[in-house]
Amino acid sequence: MSIIPSSVLRLLDRLRASYTVEQARSRMSHRAELVPQRALRSSRVTDAASIASLWRQLHAAGVATEAAEPVLADTQTLTDAAAYCANIEAMIGTLKLPLGVIGPLVINGLNANGAYYLPLATTEAALVASYARGAAVATKSGGVTTALLNEGVLRSPGFKFAGLIDAGLFVEWVTRNVDDLQAAAEATTRHGKLISLEPMIDNDIVFLLCRYTTGDAAGQNMVTIATDALCRRIEETCPIKPLHWFIEANFSGDKKASYLGLLTGRGRKVSASVIIPGPLVEKHLHVSVDRMMAYGEMANLGALLSGQLGAQGHYANGLAAFYIATGQDAACVSESAVGFTRMERRGADLFISVTLPNILVGSVGGGTGLPSQSAALSLLGLKGTGHGAALAEVAAALCLCGEISIMGAIAAGHFASAHDKLARRR
Amino acid sequence: MSIIPSSVLRLLDRLRASYTVEQARSRMSHRAELVPQRALRSSRVTDAASIASLWRQLHAAGVATEAAEPVLADTQTLTDAAAYCANIEAMIGTLKLPLGVIGPLVINGLNANGAYYLPLATTEAALVASYARGAAVATKSGGVTTALLNEGVLRSPGFKFAGLIDAGLFVEWVTRNVDDLQAAAEATTRHGKLISLEPMIDNDIVFLLCRYTTGDAAGQNMVTIATDALCRRIEETCPIKPLHWFIEANFSGDKKASYLGLLTGRGRKVSASVIIPGPLVEKHLHVSVDRMMAYGEMANLGALLSGQLGAQGHYANGLAAFYIATGQDAACVSESAVGFTRMERRGADLFISVTLPNILVGSVGGGTGLPSQSAALSLLGLKGTGHGAALAEVAAALCLCGEISIMGAIAAGHFASAHDKLARRR
């Protein structure tokens, strides 16, 4: 019985079998001779010529196979190349992700209202089938009720002062000049509104939590530009001078899971719920309400014991597939896939709800205007102005469908076999 | 001065302007008349015919525009349709994501070793340019040093007993029969190895934390199937009978950020670092080492104060783009985008490191064999057997490049303007 964990011993065994200490040391050392390689040169425009130029460089570097180029830089992509110019740099083609569809999903939402068909882009077997199952059960139960509960995208510049006194006086000044700062921020944008400004002091450092509504856009760039203007206005007019300031310092929760996001929300907070009649639980999920509740108890404990941020099953699966399909920022899955799933027995029936405080979607901007993303979004009927809030409610309803299905599969003991069957079709 | 937060008041104002209470109530109520809609029918095969069938249904439902179908279900996609059958259900086409490339990125890794060109699929302006900048600086500095530090994918079944006594006796039995259980798990897989088994008791519930190495695959399905076999072996042979058990109960950290993952790792843990000579910092990042350190102090505080899981800038951006481009599971960004970025002054130079405990990538399996994903992966030279560990080191090195670039941009005060310029090209 070694007091060193077995996983450490295993890894060391494997590494020792592969490399001597000297080999390891040599591999991990900096080697000047590799350095002078020239970087890829890419032009500022994006078109068929710029794509071809990059491929020539990749061929010259010996890393591109003949087969790869036409698969990525196909004719259609070369034709459409200019359409991508505001969404990517150093473009060499397009990546094709299989796209599935589920629906109709009935949503009785404050903003989303009707029967929707949702596009999902994924390479993971069983994902579309699982969400489709959840959507079918929810729809047969009368549909998913949703509501937008909060909205606001954060940007959080930080200011460093000579000391605690100046930090305090700075906050005092900000509260007196908040209207002017708000005007400076809002002057940069037609759609963004600064809805709250909260100072947070840690001795000589002050963060300003700036929260904006962003119209129908996800709004991450919008709030950056507005906050930059707000900070520059402070720089010009505030008599208490910071030693330095930065537009952002890992505080806003941008692209990361955080308790700040969990507690105060970032983007849109939406709740979605459904009551599934007991007979439908039995028929479609092949499990009793009691067993669902038993699973719920254990799942909730697992979330708490493992230090999960929130308590849910797999929001990330549905969100990633939906964000990619509809031209959203896929990296935001890291902050959006946080929230709370709850189940309750309601007489003979099963209540399930999800609440997600950090949904970051837009019906305009980002990748929503690209050819295939725009086509996918058109299936939803939520393209363009006026649909941001509805899109967020659809995202939450989708997560609810995924929770229904995965909890049903685990509770029924089908989780492993379902994946096995669908993933091993090849 | 209202004691209700301004963001709540704003949202309520907006909602009141849109809906009366009665309208809201009506929209959010279940409506039986929507229910009888039939669900989409999709065949079990994936081919041009199955795709066409789904489009007919979408057209019949009135949600598909004429324009959308050929963009998603283009000729090439229809030709390749069968290739996607093990990766999606209810397929209606492919989603085209613009693909960029950065490199060469010199990596001096225990596993990844050489000069790499990395494919990145994203719709976010500035992302590729930013990572390219970081890669150029790191390469000019002699390359990124990387090492795999830990590996093991968790699955965590939970068992509920009549009480605390049985829970204890169960753990006692498991420790006596661990070899048999390990054999049952490993019999399901050629590549998976059960490397640790840790019981976790909460009164009458016992979770078994099963950690596996998974060869070159990401291995999420592999560990599910192996653990299912382990549990069924327990069910057959253990005299202490659980009231019920489930293959997973939100404990393993699958598709979610958790402190368990942060502390013990899930997938592969990799660290990557570089020392950037002071003059290169000034020349390429347009900022001094001192100012980078000042930013580092504030960023670290922001991470702590906002309750971030870990402390980093934007791993999610690079990981999402890289995971999508190389056929990985994009939803895993939710668990992978967690870790620690550190900076230190080393004389006149700048040391930067990243450590990510939850990288989930495979050089085989998942979406790695799909046409464009395979082509993208071929640029890296890390396709197929033997490259799992190297791929994980590349992912960490990529994150390091992203941290260098974003911290440089924020420290130099260029963050807002860079995004503004690149995103507003359209």
Add this chain to the structure above:
Amino acid sequence: MSIIPSSVLRLLDRLRASYTVEQARSRMSHRAELVPQRALRSSRVTDAASIASLWRQLHAAGVATEAAEPVLADTQTLTDAAAYCANIEAMIGTLKLPLGVIGPLVINGLNANGAYYLPLATTEAALVASYARGAAVATKSGGVTTALLNEGVLRSPGFKFAGLIDAGLFVEWVTRNVDDLQAAAEATTRHGKLISLEPMIDNDIVFLLCRYTTGDAAGQNMVTIATDALCRRIEETCPIKPLHWFIEANFSGDKKASYLGLLTGRGRKVSASVIIPGPLVEKHLHVSVDRMMAYGEMANLGALLSGQLGAQGHYANGLAAFYIATGQDAACVSESAVGFTRMERRGADLFISVTLPNILVGSVGGGTGLPSQSAALSLLGLKGTGHGAALAEVAAALCLCGEISIMGAIAAGHFASAHDKLARRR
């Protein structure tokens, strides 16, 4: 190499050596014969007679030694017994904790201002000596600068509704009737003021985060009573009826560490800092500023990697000793001992700060009026009305002294030997 952790194997070995399975099962089973024992009867008054009565019962139960009674129920305690009646039930005597003193600690605070002597009650060797050392260094450096940054004690009742619609309408009603609710809450207290009311919805459940200033008292009971009145006012007047409601549901952070407390504060938030001249660091802490910074880097990483709530060394030591000595609620150490310690090089000198968002102290109420607590508090000069904020600043300054000393000891390599020397004096 077992795949079961060594700590589990060790514990099982030890338990097996102590008990057979049958013995364990028997010991842990409910035994009806033990049940009929009668509970202790204690009178509603607290005086020498009630104390004597309890001792008679303990003697009769065979658990009280002759020696114990006079040590706990000494003459002075019996004489003073009535003084304790509002602070304890079933009193059998007093527990004597050794009380040390440190000082003078110079504090340049917005509220605390002057040279203070602090009483500390503890049984842990080295604690008083360590804080005294930190106080001496801080005082020689010109004193500790402090400021109160925030204040407000939370109580968070939760309301359960029939569904999401009612939850939303309830929030809408609350915002329209907030003045009436505030009046109901504030009618119960002379000192408490409801300063913010924030609704938090999770589908059919609404929490109302009620934040109060509480004058010079810690105020936990005050806010409970005020919030109870607020809830009862809702019950009487709100047309949207909850299924049920509770005055508190683990949300407020009362007696527990939480990210809500870390982020928004509970009680008083105070920051304290000092700049220690380099020569004083060397002379009194026997370590260089560089080595302190090296320790700071590692300590910060340790806090992050271990998932600490905040990042600090041992606030709990000073707070527990100070809270006990001054009649505060010792259980609040669980929520108060959270915050951030930072160090920075300032030229040749060392800046150190602490920020604690959850200090819960009162200069009136609680145990502040008891004989020895009152005497200890009188040494500080902060007894009675008008001193609540100053007391909180002193608590933060004390924590700063503790951080200076422990970081110095660890950085200098004296940590183990200091404890060894002082604790083994006996």
Add this chain to the structure above:
Amino acid sequence: MSIIPSSVLRLLDRLRASYTVEQARSRMSHRAELVPQRALRSSRVTDAASIASLWRQLHAAGVATEAAEPVLADTQTLTDAAAYCANIEAMIGTLKLPLGVIGPLVINGLNANGAYYLPLATTEAALVASYARGAAVATKSGGVTTALLNEGVLRSPGFKFAGLIDAGLFVEWVTRNVDDLQAAAEATTRHGKLISLEPMIDNDIVFLLCRYTTGDAAGQNMVTIATDALCRRIEETCPIKPLHWFIEANFSGDKKASYLGLLTGRGRKVSASVIIPGPLVEKHLHVSVDRMMAYGEMANLGALLSGQLGAQGHYANGLAAFYIATGQDAACVSESAVGFTRMERRGADLFISVTLPNILVGSVGGGTGLPSQSAALSLLGLKGTGHGAALAEVAAALCLCGEISIMGAIAAGHFASAHDKLARRR
């Protein structure tokens, strides 16, 4: 409607009413004239003379009232002074805390077994009464079942290396030399055993998580001294030299709540549970099982939404009172008051459990030998060698009693009135 939070505006209003900017600046500035004050001089011995000497200094400083001295430095304390010498420095007397008692509490534990009377030291009204009520209900229900589930106190030294390569080689060396290191650690102690050693790498920094069993002592100093020896052995014999190392770096969870402690335990992990018959719930808690379950649902959600570490009601209250009464380290409440409370309906009855992973108690060492602490401990019958595990089980059983009572009071709607009645007796 201001976009600045109302709590910030209120505080600023209050501060502006108290101080002008100039006054604030002046108060918070360092004042050299305060510095030369001499610190208290305390002798290395603790006796009546040393206490008198400190009082003379306090009188001379003008901070001690005539009344305070005899209350703190009473005759008995002066007589016993030497008994405290290994537990405090700069002693000026004793602090008298009222001590209550509850019981008999029947515990059916693996280690604690029988009917116990528990001493509780607190100044908070209602605390003893509340725990007594829970104990009575649990005892009437047949007693509390408990079991020790894990044990081990952590110390976590950190080593900084020239880079990632050395960090890896260091770990490799440690695993090869673990027996020698274990021997070095264990040579310092008769009771401590190093039961696991886990390396944790973050690039160039390696933490060694050293976990010890500590016999019947809480063991915090024991593990420090053993780990110091282990580190010095590394320093002497390891060829890979660290740039620097520290005995501890905020990683072990010592005196702070952390996810590491929650997940892996620190000290002793104990679970305790009871099934309360439905009629007893109604009779003693004045509430139905259904309503208890309704409260449980909301309390669990509150814990999750507020980012609580664990999910429980008020462990800290019972633990603080019990730790103080029995000579434990009161500061450890900060790490111990973490865990999970669960409720379940079992037919007509109510199951409640608590699981605490970080109980730090000893039946020897610390303050257990001081006069009144020893007397209080003697009531429990768990004084001295052989009782460490039982003491931990009693602590968990106590927390269970507190949860029963507070959840009953809140569910029944009596929480506010109970506090009001007991606290306002004065």
